[in-house]
Amino acid sequence: MTGSPALADRFDALLLDLDGTVYLGGQVIPEVVESLTAAAARGARPMFVTNNASRHPADVADSLNGMGVAAQAADVLTSPEAAAAMLAETHPAGSKVLIVGAAALSDAVADAGLVPVRLAADAPVAVVQGHSPDTGWRDLAEACIAIRSGVDWVASNTDTTLPTDRGLLPGNGAMVHALMAATGLAPRVAGKPNRPLLDEAVRRAGSTSPLVVGDRLDTDIEAAVLADMPSLMVLTGVSTAADLLAAPPSRRPTFVSFDLRGLLDPDLVAELDPTLPSGWTVDRRDGSLMLSGSGSGDGAQLRALAQLAAAAWKHEMTTVSAVGEPAAAVLTRFGLADAATAD
Known part of the structure; x- marks a missing residue:
């Protein structure tokens, strides 16, 4: 990317995931x-832009400000x-909507001109379901x-x-699947990886050139692909370099960076385009990709x-080996192999 404009100069809005991208374990990255x-x-x-369905935007903004990240409620868009x-x-304004979820979901429905019940x-015209730790059988029964x-x-x-x-506890999807099992039906979905959340973020930001930024290929990046938006994968959260090499077409980012410094420094981000000069070569040999x-x-x-990912996607191979010490250092850095040097 050296010689290219910085991403912050190419895009007018950054649609940022939170956990794993902005903060991790309650601490800013x-x-x-x-x-x-x-x-x-x-x-x-x-x-x-977050799938979190249990917190008001103002509460999320307050939390971000407490970490030193400048944010107002208008800068936060939640899946509710x-x-x-x-x-x-x-549905027309004033329509009744049955709520399964937290107060933040009920308030979002009311703010949209609908009546939470x-x-x-x-006699609601719709059911809307979001995460709440207090959701119980009676709530699911009404829905x-x-x-x-x-x-x-x-x-x-x-x-x-x-x-x-x-650790990992049941999320909203677990409760949604309970209702799917009970009804034989499936809901429309607002949050990532579905595109409505990103579309609404673009509308609110007044953006004409948005960039989706996240750490998870299966939510953030897949949402960007479905919405036909460019994306930046940061290696600060869930998805790893090995996950990137194994990513199907629906989960392939446009750019990859170690962290958000890639927004500003063109040398700290790589575009996943095999036609760009990189100084590296990837060949196939004995069932392995040789860097x-x-x-x-x-x-x-x-x-x-980036070169390894492009080759892995082209050849549908994820086994990698290094030729020479610089390549071995790459594999070590990204946890892709034991970094044994091939001849």
């Missing part, structure tokens, strides 16, 4: 504050807001009755697990990873 401040000053507006927007597009007997009657059904997201300090070339430092190693 290094370089995030400085990178987002500088990107905003260059005209790339940060928009924080996108779900409410979907419902408002489909909790009972099927209230089941309404859905079986033929009303619309929208889920804020279908994440089956929820990361917590106690060779020269270069050290973050930029050179990212370009090597």
